[in-house]
Amino acid sequence: MSSTIPILLTGLCFLLLTPSCCSGSRILVVPVDGSHWINMEVILRELHSRGHEITVLRSAKSWYVPSQSPIYTSINVTMLEDESDKDYYNKMLQNVMECRKSLNFLRSFCQRRLLTSMLAKGHKILARAAATMLDDPVFMKKLKDAKFDLMLTDPGLTIGVLLGSYLKLPMVFNVRWINTGESHFTIAPSPVSYIPVQGTELQDRMDFPERTKNVLHYLFSLVEQHFIINAAYSDLLQRHFPPGTDLLSLEYAADIWLVRADFVFEFPRPTMPNVVYIGGFQCKEARPLPAELEAFMQSSGEHGVVVMSLGTFVSALPPDVTEAIAAAFAELPQKVVWRFVGEKPSSLGNNTLLVKWLPQNDILGHPKTRAFVAHGGTNGMYESIYHGVPVVGLPLLFDQFDNLHRLKVRGAAQTVEVNSVTKEDFLEALKDILDTPSYRSNIQRLSKLHHDRPMSPMDTAIFWIEYVIRNKGAAHLQAAGFSLPWYSYFCLDVALLITAVIGAFVWVSVLVCQILCCRRFRRKMKAE
Numbered sequence: 230m231s232s233t234i235p236i237l238l239t240g241l242c243f244l245l246l247t248p249s250c251c252s253g254s255r256i257l258v259v260p261v262d263g264s265h266w267i268n269m270e271v272i273l274r275e276l277h278s279r280g281h282e283i284t285v286l287r288s289a290k291s292w293y294v295p296s297q298s299p300i301y302t303s304i305n306v307t308m309l310e311d312e313s314d315k316d317y318y319n320k321m322l323q324n325v326m327e328c329r330k331s332l333n334f335l336r337s338f339c340q341r342r343l344l345t346s347m348l349a350k351g352h353k354i355l356a357r358a359a360a361t362m363l364d365d366p367v368f369m370k371k372l373k374d375a376k377f378d379l380m381l382t383d384p385g386l387t388i389g390v391l392l393g394s395y396l397k398l399p400m401v402f403n404v405r406w407i408n409t410g411e412s413h414f415t416i417a418p419s420p421v422s423y424i425p426v427q428g429t430e431l432q433d434r435m436d437f438p439e440r441t442k443n444v445l446h447y448l449f450s451l452v453e454q455h456f457i458i459n460a461a462y463s464d465l466l467q468r469h470f471p472p473g474t475d476l477l478s479l480e481y482a483a484d485i486w487l488v489r490a491d492f493v494f495e496f497p498r499p500t501m502p503n504v505v506y507i508g509g510f511q512c513k514e515a516r517p518l519p520a521e522l523e524a525f526m527q528s529s530g531e532h533g534v535v536v537m538s539l540g541t542f543v544s545a546l547p548p549d550v551t552e553a554i555a556a557a558f559a560e561l562p563q564k565v566v567w568r569f570v571g572e573k574p575s576s577l578g579n580n581t582l583l584v585k586w587l588p589q590n591d592i593l594g595h596p597k598t599r600a601f602v603a604h605g606g607t608n609g610m611y612e613s614i615y616h617g618v619p620v621v622g623l624p625l626l627f628d629q630f631d632n633l634h635r636l637k638v639r640g641a642a643q644t645v646e647v648n649s650v651t652k653e654d655f656l657e658a659l660k661d662i663l664d665t666p667s668y669r670s671n672i673q674r675l676s677k678l679h680h681d682r683p684m685s686p687m688d689t690a691i692f693w694i695e696y697v698i699r700n701k702g703a704a705h706l707q708a709a710g711f712s713l714p715w716y717s718y719f720c721l722d723v724a725l726l727i728t729a730v731i732g733a734f735v736w737v738s739v740l741v742c743q744i745l746c747c748r749r750f751r752r753k754m755k756a757e
Contacts, residue, residue, distance in 0.1 A: 254378040254698045257398065258285045258301070259389030264608055266293045268489060269383060269403055271511045274300055275691055284375065286388070306368075307358045308388060321347070322625055326547075326648035334442060337428050341446065344428070344627070345453055348409070352387070352461035359391045359462075363469050372396060378698050384412075384480060387462070394479040395469060399702040401694050405489040405607055406628065407480065408458055409450040412488055415480060418499045421447045425496065430634045433496040481711035484703040485693045489607060491686075493678045494614060494635055503706035505693050509679060510686035511608060512615035515594025522566070525582055526597045529564035535659065536592050537602035538568040538609065539623065550650055552576050554602075557656035563599060563663065566592065593618050600662045605629030610636065617676035619668035621658050623647050641672035 256276060260269040273283055283301035287294040288308035296303050321343060328339035362368055373396060380398040382389025384407045393400040404412045410427035413419055425431035426446040431439050459475050466474050484503065491508030518526065526534055535558070539546070546554075551574045558565045559578025569583040577583070589609065593601060593616040603609045605624045610632050613620050620642040622633035636642035643658040662668050684692075697703050716722050 253280050253282065254695075255282045255375060256284070256379045256381055256694075256698075257372070257375070257377040257393070257396075258283055259380070259382040259386070259392065260285065260287070260294060261383040261385045262288070262292050262294060264606055265383050265385060267608060268511055269381075271687070272381075272403060272690055272694075275687060276694065277301070279691070279695075284377070286392075306388075307361050308355075308386070325626055329646055329648045334438070337430060337442070337446070338449075340630075341428055341449060345449075345457065348453060349457050349461075352458050355387050356461045356465050359388050360465050360468075362388070362392065363395060363465065369395075379694070381694065384483075387476065390476070390479050390483075391462075391465070394482065399697045400483040401697055402480075402483050402486045403489070403690075404486055408476075409453045411628070412486065413498060413500070413504075414450065415477070416486055416504060417501050420499070423496075424498050425631070426450060427628060427631060430630050432634070432638050433498075478711070481707070484697045484706070487690050487693065489611075491611070491614075491679060493675050494610065496635070501706075501708060503703060505689060507686040507690045509611035509615055510690055512590060512612050515591045515616070516588070518588065518591055518595065522584075522587070522592070525564065525566065526592075526595055529597055532562045532564070533597045533599035534592075534595070535561065535563050535565045535600045535602060535663075536567075536587070536589075536598055536618075537565065538587060538589055539604040539625065546571075546647065548572070548574075550647055553650055553652045554655055555581065556652040557659060560656055561659065561663075590616075600659065602659075605633040607632060611679075614641075614672065614675050614679050617669070617673040619662050619672045621645065621655075621662050623650070636672075639671060639675060640667055641675060642668070 258269065258273065260266050273285075277283060277300035285294065285298075285301045285303045286306050286308075287296065287303050289296075289305040291308075294303075296305065324343050325340055328336050328343065330336075331339050372392070377396070377398055380389060380393030380396070380400045381403060382393060382400070383403050384390050385404070390400070402412075406412065407415050413424075414426070421443045422440060423433045423435065425433065425435070426443050427450075429439075429443055429446050431443055435443060454477070459477070462476050466476070470479075486501075486504045487507050488504055489508055489510070490506055492506070494508060517523065537554075551569075551571070555574035555578070556576035558567070558581045559576060561580065563580070565578075565581040566587060567581055567583050568585070568587045568589075570585060573583065590612050592598060593612050598616070598618055600621060601609070601613050601618045602621045602623065603613065604626075605622050606629060610620070613636075620633070620636055622629075622637070622642050622644040624630040624633050624644060625647060633642055633644050637644055643662055645655055645658050710718055
């Protein structure tokens with residue numbers, strides 16, 4: 230009996246240490262730079278810890294994706310960053326600020342025009358980059374010979390979609406934005422009567438003028454998709470893919486869409502079986518802060534700390550804006566930690582600490598943090614929800630206006646326009662957030678709902694990635710509607726048939742009535 234115990238223990242240890250059926254899988258990753266890379270890297274670290282072998286395609290001029298990493302092997306390729314400039318986003322901010330001076334109804338269309346210009350330029354660059362790869366037989370043979378099991382990509386940029394489709398790999402999207410806007414508008418039914426189009430700054434309960442605005446934005450996005458984005462890839466798709474292929478058909482073929490959204494934050498809407506929600510997966514419990522930063526936080530006493538960060542892309546606000554913000558901070562009883570790049574404002578108060586970098590998740594989870602001044606990026610919004618910190622929003626670009634509007638509608642945020650911000654306006658918004666208990670109670674209610682789930686967003690993401698690897702795809706979750714021609718999808722052929730049948734019935738009925746009436750009339754004439 231005693232000799233069997235070590236054997237049983239050895240067998241148990243063997244079972245526990247044996248990797249799962251899909252560990253050791255080879256995963257090809259095509260990320261998007263900037264804040265999108267922060268999301269992707271979190272998933273890659275978890276996949277690496279489970280024994281998966283990861284290869285990342287990156288630009289040699291990448292802003293944030295390192296060439297050397299203990300968790301992946303990198304391959305340098307031509308991508309968007311090779312022809313882009315980070316200062317472009319600072320220039321675009323100036324244009325957006327001009328748009329914000331327009332009437333409320335018109336300014337979103339002005340911003341849409343700027344976005345369309347950016348999309349037109351960006352997709353032409355991406356098409357050229359993808360063509361460079363697909364036209365290189367040595368490079369493509371290298372990818373084919375690697376025998377990858379999965380393509381994991383952020384389809385905010387299209388290179389991963391094109392490569393994954395060409396290599397015929399099972400494909401998982403780590404996605405929030407795609408093509409002309411929010412991912413649901415590509416993959417899921419989206420009735421514009423109550424689903425706000427990205428960029429409109431609307432909610433799901435709209436009056437007639439708002440629905441009119443929403444429909445116009447939706448029509449504009451269709452024009453963008455079919456006449457600007459698809460057109461950029463027409464030559465590439467004709468040369469390397471079967472006839473009739475377009476960008477949308479390649480995207481529809483993705484097995485799983487890991488959407489960085491949670492309906493605690495998003496408005497309720499229709500969805501699809503292969504859409505999996507992982508909003509807030511990058512968030513985690515706060516870790517201890519560096520000693521100097523912790524000492525500063527503790528020095529705030531009962532008033533606590535306000536944290537400010539405006540993300541990764543926009544490095545500098547106009548001087549008059551930073552002066553107004555600094556002057557408003559100086560009048561607060563709270564201490565302030567401000568992630569700041571640029572010339573130090575002259576109106577900076579003694580209560581404000583400027584830092585070039587801060588551990589955002591950890592400082593938002595600190596018990597002394599009272600408010601978060603943010604630009605409205607998705608990562609920051611979910612971190613504020615995760616830790617229950619109300620927000621003062623300074624939206625700058627892209628989806629940030631919509632993101633902050635969602636929190637504002639839920640009573641968890643205030644917003645201030647950057648183009649017209651004054652010390653008084655900003656100070657009023659700060660004091661409102663800090664002194665009105667409802668903002669904190671509302672964001673903490675959202676936090677409670679966000680945490681109340683059977684499985685963490687990260688575990689959900691990893692499960693579905695490995696699910697696709699184990700089953701070599703998830704075609705059974707893909708809707709047949711995407712393979713239908715547009716007239717069949719909307720049942721226009723059926724409507725035409727029913728209309729024809731009704732028309733024929735009415736015509737025959739009228740004809741019969743005419744014949745009967747004529748006969749009766751003739752009989753009457755003969756009788757007379």
